[in-house]
Amino acid sequence: MENCILCLSKKAEDFCRADGYDYLHCNNCDLIYVKPGQRLDPGEEKSRYDLHENDPADERYRNFLSQLYTPLSKKLSPKSFGLDFGSGPGPTLSVMFEEDGHKVNIYDPFYAPDRTVFNEQYDFITTTETAEHLFNPRKEFDLLWSCLKPGGFLGIMTKIGSISGRIP
Numbered sequence: 001m002e003n004c005i006l007c008l009s010k011k012a013e014d015f016c017r018a019d020g021y022d023y024l025h026c027n028n029c030d031l032i033y034v035k036p037g038q039r040l041d042p043g044e045e046k047s048r049y050d051l052h053e054n055d056p057a058d059e060r061y062r063n064f065l066s067q068l069y070t071p072l073s074k075k076l077s078p079k080s081f082g083l084d085f086g087s088g089p090g091p092t093l094s095v096m097f098e099e100d101g102h103k104v105n106i107y108d109p110f111y112a113p114d115r116t117v118f119n120e121q122y123d124f125i126t127t128t129e130t131a132e133h134l135f136n137p138r139k140e141f142d143l144l145w146s147c148l149k150p151g152g153f154l155g156i157m158t159k160i161g162s163i164s165g166r167i168p
């Protein structure tokens with residue numbers, strides 16, 4: 001048994017091997033993740049992200065992001081202040097919210113690494129196709145929660161689904 005990278009319980013155990021990677025499963029929170037020792041190093045990681053063709057002028061990419069943008073934008077007050085965490089090589093979701101009159105900071109460890117954005121308090125935080133890449137999800141989510149105003153929204157989307165929640 002190993003410590004889970006999300007809930008930190010000592011209930012993660014071998015789950016399966018696929019595409020050359022060993023996966024662990026946490027019996028407490030159900031997270032399934034690649035064994036930490038088999039992760040890509042930062043250089044390999046960035047060269048994969050460099051291949052992402054994210055472009056604010058790409059309608060197909062906008063449609064993909066609208067799965068999170070549309071439901072979340074209906075909940076926001078005019079001129080809200082947001083953060084897009086993991087904005088990638090071609091920030092687009094932030095542009096979509098700014099077209100609506102909101103102000104949005106961006107953060108990305110490779111493409112927009114200014115960590116002073118975490119000194120602010122936000123009405124909403126979005127993170128798309130990012131949560132599944134986090135090496136320390138517990139630490140990163142604790143950081144995001146700490147940057148949300150009371151009543152603020154956290155919107156998360158991965159390749160396979162989206163969810164948005166409000167903090168009390």
Ligand SMILES: [Zn+2]
Pocket residue numbers: 004005006007008009026027028029030031
């Ligand atoms: Zn867990």
